[in-house]
Amino acid sequence: QSVLTQPPSVSAAPGQKVTISCSGSTSNIGNNDVFWYQQLPGSAPKLLIYENNKGLSGIPDRFSGSKSGTSATLGITGLQTGDEADYYCGAWDSDLSIYVFGIGTKVTVL
Amino acid sequence: EVQLVESGGGLVQPGGSLRLSCAASGFTFSIYWMSWVRQAPGKGLEWVANINKDGSKKFYVDSVKGRFTISRDNAKNSVVLQMDSLRAEDTALYYCARRTSGDYWGQGTLVTVSS
Numbered sequence: 001q002s003v004l005t006q007p008p009s010v011s012a013a014p015g016q017k018v019t020i021s022c023s024g025s026t027s028n029i030g031n032n033d034v035f036w037y038q039q040l041p042g043s044a045p046k047l048l049i050y051e052n053n054k055g056l057s058g059i060p061d062r063f064s065g066s067k068s069g070t071s072a073t074l075g076i077t078g079l080q081t082g083d084e085a086d087y088y089c090g091a092w093d094s095d096l097s098i099y100v101f102g103i104g105t106k107v108t109v110l
Numbered sequence: 111e112v113q114l115v116e117s118g119g120g121l122v123q124p125g126g127s128l129r130l131s132c133a134a135s136g137f138t139f140s141i142y143w144m145s146w147v148r149q150a151p152g153k154g155l156e157w158v159a160n161i162n163k164d165g166s167k168k169f170y171v172d173s174v175k176g177r178f179t180i181s182r183d184n185a186k187n188s189v190v191l192q193m194d195s196l197r198a199e200d201t202a203l204y205y206c207a208r209r210t211s212g213d214y215w216g217q218g219t220l221v222t223v224s225s
Binding site: 002033035037039044045046047050056086088090092097098099100101102103104 | 145147154155156157160169170171172205210211212213214215216217218
C-alpha cells in the first residue's frame with residue numbers, strides 16, 4: 001500500500017484528454033513539491049513535471065501538472081499512442097523522511 | 111549530456127552481499143544529492159536511499175535500514191549502494207538517479223536474490 005494514492009489505470013481515445021490523480025497527506029503533497037514521471041515499456045522512468053507544475057525542458061506542453069491541498073493531478077491532452085506508459089507521482093514525506101511514489105497509473109490509448 | 115551508468119548487479123544467494131556502483135558524467139556531480147530507486151519485476155517504483163552533496167546526510171527506506179549503505183566519492187563522480195543481508199524481496203532493477211526527485215535516471219542494474 002503506497003503513501004500516495006493513484007488510480008491503477010486510465011484510458012481514452014487518441015486526441016482525447018486524461019487526468020491522473022495523486023492523493024496524499026499534509027506530510028507529503030500538502031507541504032512538499034510533487035513530481036510526475038513517465039515510464040515507457042522496457043525503459044527507465046523519465047521526469048515529466050517537477051515542483052508541481054513545471055514541465056521539464058523538451059517535454060511537450062500536452063503534459064501539465066497541478067496541485068491543490070493534499071492532492072495533485074497530471075493531465076495529458078491530445079493523447080497519442082506514444083503516451084501509453086506507466087505514470088508515477090512522487091513527493092518527499094517529511095514525517096517518514098523518505099521519498100514516496102504512488103503505485104503508478106497505466107495509461108491506455110484506445 | 112547527463113549520464114548515469116549503474117553496474118554491479120547479479121545473482122546472489124539470500125544472506126549475501128552486492129555492491130552497486132553508479133558512474134556519473136556530464137554534470138557537476140558534487141553539488142547534487144543522489145538517490146537509488148528500485149523496481150521489483152512487474153511492480154512500481156520504490157525509493158531506497160539518498161545521500162547529500164558531501165555524504166554527511168543519508169536517508170533510507172525502513173525495509174533496507176541496517177542492511178544497505180549508500181556512499182559517494184566526489185573525486186570519482188560515483189555513488190555506491192552496499193547491500194548486505196540480502197533477501198528475496200530485494201530482487202529488483204536498481205536505478206541510480208540524480209537528486210532526490212530523480213531528474214535524470216540511469217538504465218538500471220538487475221539484482222536477483224535467489225538460492
